[in-house]
Amino acid sequence: xxxxxxxxxxxxxxxxxxxxxxxxxxxxxxxxxxxxxxxxxxxxxxxxxxxxxxxxxxxxxxxxxxxxxxxxxxxxxxxxxxxxxxxxxxxxxxxxxxxxxxxxxxxxxxxxxxxxxxxxxxxxxxxxxxxxxxxxxxxxxxxxxxxxxxxxxxxxxxxxxxxxxxxxxxxxxxxxxxxxxxxxxxxxxxxxxxxxxxxxxxxxxxxxxxxxxxxxxxxxxxxxxxxxxxxxxxxxxxxxxxxxxxxxxxxxxxxxxxxxxxxxxxxxxxxxxxxxxxxxxxxxxxxxxxxxxxxxxxxxxxxxxxxxxxxxxxxxxxxxxxxxxxxxxxxxxxxxxxxxxxxxxxxxxxxxx
Amino acid sequence: xxxxxxxxxxxxxxxxxxxxxxxxxxxxxxxxxxxxxxxxxxxxxxxxxxxxxxxxxxxxxxxxxxxxxxxxxxxxxxxxxxxxxxxxxxxxxxxxxxxxxxxxxxxxxxxxxxxxxxxxxxxxxxxxxxxxxxxxxxxxxxxxxxxxxxxxxxxxxxxxxxxxxxxxxxxxxxxxxxxxxxxxxxxxxxxxxxxxxxxxxxxxxxxxxxxxxxxxxxxxxxxxxxxxxxxxxxxxxxxxxxxxxxxxxxxxxxxxxxx
Amino acid sequence: xxxxxxxxxxxxxxxxxxxxxxxxxxxxxxxxxxxxxxxxxxxxxxxxxxxxxxxxxxxxxxxxxxxxxxxxxxxxxxxxxxxxxxxxxxxxxxxxxxxxxxxxxxxxxxxxxxxxxxxxxxxxxxxxxxxxxxxxxxxxxxxxxxxxxxxxxxxxxxxxxxxxxxxxxxxxxxxxxxxxxxxxxxxxxxxxxxxxxxxxxxxxxxxxxxxxxxxxxxxxxxxxxxxxxxxxxxxxxxxxxxxxxxxxxxxxxxxxxxxxxxxxxxxxxxxxxxxxxxxxxxxxxxxxxxxxxxxxxxxx
Numbered sequence: 001x002x003x004x005x006x007x008x009x010x011x012x013x014x015x016x017x018x019x020x021x022x023x024x025x026x027x028x029x030x031x032x033x034x035x036x037x038x039x040x041x042x043x044x045x046x047x048x049x050x051x052x053x054x055x056x057x058x059x060x061x062x063x064x065x066x067x068x069x070x071x072x073x074x075x076x077x078x079x080x081x082x083x084x085x086x087x088x089x090x091x092x093x094x095x096x097x098x099x100x101x102x103x104x105x106x107x108x109x110x111x112x113x114x115x116x117x118x119x120x121x122x123x124x125x126x127x128x129x130x131x132x133x134x135x136x137x138x139x140x141x142x143x144x145x146x147x148x149x150x151x152x153x154x155x156x157x158x159x160x161x162x163x164x165x166x167x168x169x170x171x172x173x174x175x176x177x178x179x180x181x182x183x184x185x186x187x188x189x190x191x192x193x194x195x196x197x198x199x200x201x202x203x204x205x206x207x208x209x210x211x212x213x214x215x216x217x218x219x220x221x222x223x224x225x226x227x228x229x230x231x232x233x234x235x236x237x238x239x240x241x242x243x244x245x246x247x248x249x250x251x252x253x254x255x256x257x258x259x260x261x262x263x264x265x266x267x268x269x270x271x272x273x274x275x276x277x278x279x280x281x282x283x284x285x286x287x288x289x290x291x292x293x294x295x296x297x298x299x300x301x302x303x304x305x306x307x308x309x310x311x312x313x314x315x316x317x318x319x320x321x322x323x324x325x326x327x328x329x330x331x332x333x334x335x336x337x338x339x340x341x342x343x344x345x346x347x348x349x350x351x352x353x
Numbered sequence: 354x355x356x357x358x359x360x361x362x363x364x365x366x367x368x369x370x371x372x373x374x375x376x377x378x379x380x381x382x383x384x385x386x387x388x389x390x391x392x393x394x395x396x397x398x399x400x401x402x403x404x405x406x407x408x409x410x411x412x413x414x415x416x417x418x419x420x421x422x423x424x425x426x427x428x429x430x431x432x433x434x435x436x437x438x439x440x441x442x443x444x445x446x447x448x449x450x451x452x453x454x455x456x457x458x459x460x461x462x463x464x465x466x467x468x469x470x471x472x473x474x475x476x477x478x479x480x481x482x483x484x485x486x487x488x489x490x491x492x493x494x495x496x497x498x499x500x501x502x503x504x505x506x507x508x509x510x511x512x513x514x515x516x517x518x519x520x521x522x523x524x525x526x527x528x529x530x531x532x533x534x535x536x537x538x539x540x541x542x543x544x545x546x547x548x549x550x551x552x553x554x555x556x557x558x559x560x561x562x563x564x565x566x567x568x569x570x571x572x573x574x575x576x577x578x579x580x581x582x583x584x585x586x587x588x589x590x591x592x593x594x595x596x597x598x599x600x601x602x603x604x605x606x607x608x609x610x611x612x
Numbered sequence: 613x614x615x616x617x618x619x620x621x622x623x624x625x626x627x628x629x630x631x632x633x634x635x636x637x638x639x640x641x642x643x644x645x646x647x648x649x650x651x652x653x654x655x656x657x658x659x660x661x662x663x664x665x666x667x668x669x670x671x672x673x674x675x676x677x678x679x680x681x682x683x684x685x686x687x688x689x690x691x692x693x694x695x696x697x698x699x700x701x702x703x704x705x706x707x708x709x710x711x712x713x714x715x716x717x718x719x720x721x722x723x724x725x726x727x728x729x730x731x732x733x734x735x736x737x738x739x740x741x742x743x744x745x746x747x748x749x750x751x752x753x754x755x756x757x758x759x760x761x762x763x764x765x766x767x768x769x770x771x772x773x774x775x776x777x778x779x780x781x782x783x784x785x786x787x788x789x790x791x792x793x794x795x796x797x798x799x800x801x802x803x804x805x806x807x808x809x810x811x812x813x814x815x816x817x818x819x820x821x822x823x824x825x826x827x828x829x830x831x832x833x834x835x836x837x838x839x840x841x842x843x844x845x846x847x848x849x850x851x852x853x854x855x856x857x858x859x860x861x862x863x864x865x866x867x868x869x870x871x872x873x874x875x876x877x878x879x880x881x882x883x884x885x886x887x888x889x890x891x892x893x894x895x896x897x898x899x900x901x902x903x904x905x906x907x908x909x910x911x912x
Contacts, residue, residue: 052809072812079813085806088910089828098824099814132909143810150814362717366727369710369789373730376745376786379755383748427646434639442640449647455893456655457847459864460886463871464654467661467883485650553739553850558871568740569854572747579744586741587733594732 003028003186004049004154009058011044018044020210022058026188031180033189033197036207037233042190045207046156049188050079062153078147080157084139086131092118092142093127099150117145120179137168144176148183155180155187161196169193173200194234198222206230223279228351231277238280238320244272252276252350255316260292261348275351280310282347283322286340293345299337313341377587384580396577406582409567416556416563417549420487421542424495427488429538432499433530436508450496453489462486462554478560486555491545498544502537503530540597547593551586658890662883675884685866685876685885692846692863693892695777699784700841706785707792708834714793715800728797731790738787743854746783750774775856783851788841795840799833802911829910836903843896847889863889 002025009022019041026032034042047053049060051072060068067075078099086095096117097110105113118124121141131139140160147155157176161169177200180187191197197204198218206213206221206229214221214230225231232239242254247265251258254276261276268274286294300319301312308323309332322341333339387395400406435443453461465486488495508530515525531538556563568586571579665672679685714724749756750767751774760767773779803826811821849864858865863885869875870882 050809050813052812072809073815073817075813077813079810081806081810083804083806085804085810087807087810087825087829089825098811098816101824102815102820146810146814359718362713362719365706365709365713365717366719366723369706369727370730372786372789373734375756376742376749379749380745382755427642431640431643434636439636439640446640446643449643449651451897452651452655454843455897456890457849457864457893459847459849459867459871460658460889461651461654463867463882463886464658465650466871468654468657482650485646488646489651547736551736551739551741553853554868565740565850568744572740572744572854580748583741583744583748587737587745590736591733594729594736598729598732 002026003030003063004188005059005061006045006049007059007061009045009048009055009060011041011048011053012056017210019048019055022212024205024212024215026186028186029184031177031187031189031200031202033191033201033204034207035191035194035197035204035233036213037192039209040207041210042192042205042207043158046158046188046190049154050077050156051075076150076153078150078152078155080140080143080147080155080160082159082162084131084136084143084163086139086143086146088131091128091130092123092134095131095142096146096149098146103150113149117149120148120182121145121175136164137172140164140172141175144179148179148185153186155185157187157189159190159192162191162193169196176200198234206233208233225277225349225351228275228277231349231351236280236321236323238278238283238318240276240318240320242274242276244268244270244274246270250345252348255318257295257316259295259348260345261350262345263348263350265350277349277351278320278343278347280321280323283320283341283343284324286342289342291342291344293348294340294342297339297341299333299335299339302332302335313339315341377584380580380583380587384577384584387577396581400578400581400585403578405567405570406578408562409564412562413550413556413564416483416487416561417546419484420491420549421495421545423484423488424491424541424545425538428492428496428499429531429534430526432496432503433508433526436500436503437512446496450493453493458490458552458554461489462558465555466558480561483555483559483561486559487545487549487552490552490555491541491548494544494548495541498537498541499534502534502540505537506530506533543593543597547590550589550593655890658883658886662880662887664880664883666878666880675878675880676888678878678881679884679888682876682881684861685863685881688861688863688866688885689888691777691861695781695784695862696842696845698781699788699845700838702781703785703788703841704792704834704838707789708796710789711793711797711800715797716803727793731793734790735787735794738848739850740854742783742786743851746774746779746786746855750779775859777860780852780855780860783855784845784848788845791844792837792841795837796830796833799830799907799911803829830907832903832907832910836900836907839896839900839903843893843900846892846896 004024004026006022006024009019010017011019022041022045024032034045036042044053048055051067051070051074055068058068059066062076087098090098093114097114100110100113114127115124118127121144123138123141123145126134126138126142131142134142140163143160144157160176161172164172173196176189189197189201198221201218203215203217204221205215208229214226216224221230222235225234225237228239231237240254242252242259244265245251245253245258247268247270250261250263250265252261252274253259259276284291295315297313297315297320299311300314303310303312304326307326309326311322311324311332313320313322320341382392384396385392385394387393387399431446435446456464465482469482511529511533512525515529520529550564552563553565553569557566557569564582564586568579568582571582662675663671663673665674710727713719714727748754750772751757752768754774757767807825807829808821811825816824847864849862849868852858852860852862852865853868856865858869866876867882867886867889870879870885874882876882876885
């Protein structure tokens with residue numbers, strides 16, 4: 001059952017098209033992330049759901065009710081801002097209870113809900129503190145509680161963690177996800193951090209320059225990127241240009257070296273230029289196990305990253321990164337050595353340019 | 354803000370603009386009425402021919418320049434020193450620079466006159482007291498401007514770099530620090546200048562020639578020349594503020610004293 | 613590798629070794645000397661002499677007692693406080709509305725810059741020239757008076773007087789409301805857009821946002837600035853002197869009269885008067901500082 005629908009949404013700011021052709025259906029209780037670089041339109045789209053921007057075209061509906069033209073204070077959505085936006089003149093409890101106060105709920109009901117929320121965000125003792133007395137992470141949790149206290153139908157989060165330290169970020173994103181699951185509330189999460197999006201979303205909407213590039217589960221987005229942008233934005237990726245040799249047999253040629261792919265090449269002809277991509281972890285040393293593609297290479301650099309060892313190799317004229325798990329008993333080649341690497345045909349992704 | 358709010362915004366703005374301009378327009382028109390029945394600049398001509406005006410105006414400019422020089426000589430080294438080597442004095446120094454806000458000009462001049470008009474400190478007739486008085490009155494603005502300027506340059510590193518190249522204190526102060534806070538000093542200087550030009554109490558009660566006391570005298574004696582002088586005074590204030598705005602944004606430009 | 617020899621160099625250090633404290637004092641001496649001679653000493657003279665009997669120089673509270681017993685002087689304080697309250701309230705409210713209109717009122721951006729420039733000039737255009745400008749405007753032979761009379765309305769027949777308390781209040785407003793605009797603008801800037809959006813998101817109407825969020829946040833700044841305005845008006849002298857010729861009974865006017873000669877018949881009273889003024893100002897400045905600090909904490 002679709003809970004939130006955005007149909008044909010677009011937003012024009014003067015000459016610039018900030019968002020174009022945005023279509024999305026979100027199920028109830030789903031956690032969807034909008035992922036993309038700065039300026040891709042993800043925040044603008046979120047703000048259109050919240051009512052702070054009016055779409056130039058298109059409709060926003062929640063539970064089949066059209067809210068496109070409704071004022072922001074008439075919608076049943078809760079928003080968590082990047083800069084927390086806690087009211088500095090009110091205590092934590094007053095901030096959390098503000099929405100209910102506006103909706104004229106009874107003092108008893110407010111008190112109970114506030115206590116529930118404080119327990120939910122593990123800040124039971126901070127009810128009487130003021131925002132300036134709290135750390136960034138604590139303030140953001142209060143902002144989350146404030147948005148949830150109103151029991152909104154949809155929760156919107158605008159890069160809520162980008163102002164926080166890395167360690168707090170990891171901790172807090174897991175908390176946000178667990179609270180969202182517990183309450184079963186539909187959530188839209190805007191971020192530019194692909195690791196964040198991958199780790200907590202049910203589905204990810206990858207955006208670039210105002211348009212949707214791909215919608216899918218984290219697994220799909222990472223392993224089966226459909227465009228060059230998605231492939232390069234999510235995870236590390238090796239990319240190169242190549243030429244189609246034999247579309248029926250899915251053969252392509254990169255720097256004169258032949259590669260076997262598993263991708264459909266319908267509509268392509270011999271000589272077409274394509275973009276190919278291979279994930280670093282899908283390349284391994286041929287000495288261990290031979291797969292469909294075997295490539296001669298030269299070792300250029302070895303970087304020890306802890307659990308992973310990243311090796312830079314030169315294949316033909318192209319530099320590739322390959323990631324292998326750290327194995328203290330496996331001898332690594334030396335820089336300058338000539339070696340052989342291998343990857344399966346499924347690992348060779350052919351992308352729309 | 355919805356459209357209803359915009360109407361109110363325009364209302365208050367227009368009210369403010371009217372309140373601001375009405376007295377100025379009236380003064381200007383008044384200043385043009387010296388010749389009966391026709392608008393002319395006669396009042397301005399008479400003013401510029403008035404030796405009292407020339408004297409008052411020129412002396413005020415002189416006092417202004419001297420005050421600025423004294424201010425720079427005393428406050429720049431002090432602010433520099435406090436920032437660099439004597440931070441323990443910072444609270445005391447800042448308290449002193451804020452005292453002129455707490456002691457109104459009239460009380461300050463009262464104190465000055467009463468203290469220094471009896472032996473052994475009989476300097477009430479000396480221009481030294483006048484300049485010192487002006488310097489104190491402009492101190493909050495001059496010192497604050499200089500301090501703000503010093504805050505925006507890394508005083509410690511510049512000093513150490515200069516010292517490693519062999520410079521002594523005088524060289525550091527005048528050839529390295531001063532040029533780098535030029536904008537801040539100019540801002541403070543123009544504020545001080547505006548203060549001195551507009552200041553009445555000090556010059557009046559120390560019986561020294563100056564612009565504001567002359568203006569007060571004009572109001573008693575003449576009808577239209579005061580208007581011309583007022584317009585000139587306003588134009589001068591405007592010029593000072595304009596020049597300050599050219600230099601720095603966010604510098605303190607309001608004066609809450611001397612009137 | 614540093615050697616021990618390099619430490620022995622005799623260059624003056626920016627970071628002094630702890631035992632070389634003595635010549636740090638030298639750097640601030642000119643300032644403290646200047647401040648002592650020309651500010652602290654004269655000010656303390658006032659304070660000390662206000663507690664002294666004029667002839668015998670014996671320590672006494674008599675001067676203050678006489679001050680409170682003198683109806684003229686008490687009245688002077690009262691009128692000074694009255695005009696300061698009125699112009700700080702009036703100037704404060706008008707200045708705030710003006711500043712808010714220019715910053716958040718949906719007006720074109722150049723209005724804000726123009727307003728700030730005007731206010732910078734107007735708040736400095738006080739004293740004798742300002743008094744005369746209003747004389748030129750609204751005196752019996754003033755320009756505006758003339759225009760109004762030419763359309764059949766003579767303000768003076770309706771009880772208007774320029775050289776009175778209310779006339780002076782009107783003149784004071786000229787530099788009070790610009791000062792309010794200049795000082796309160798940073799606070800209005802500090803009202804973050806997200807607070808409005810968060811309030812709207814939680815269901816608040818425009819009025820509710822103002823009542824529960826914006827106004828409470830701005831209140832310390834507004835109050836603090838109004839107190840500043842109060843002090844500003846309380847200490848004003850030249851404007852009142854020029855407008856009323858010294859006929860209005862203000863504390864500053866009284867002190868001015870004392871400067872010209874001992875009109876009170878007792879020099880000690882003059883000092884007590886002056887000290888009383890400083891006390892009022894000190895309370896005002898302290899109030900302003902405390903409220904500023906509170907608002908800064910919220911608007912960080």
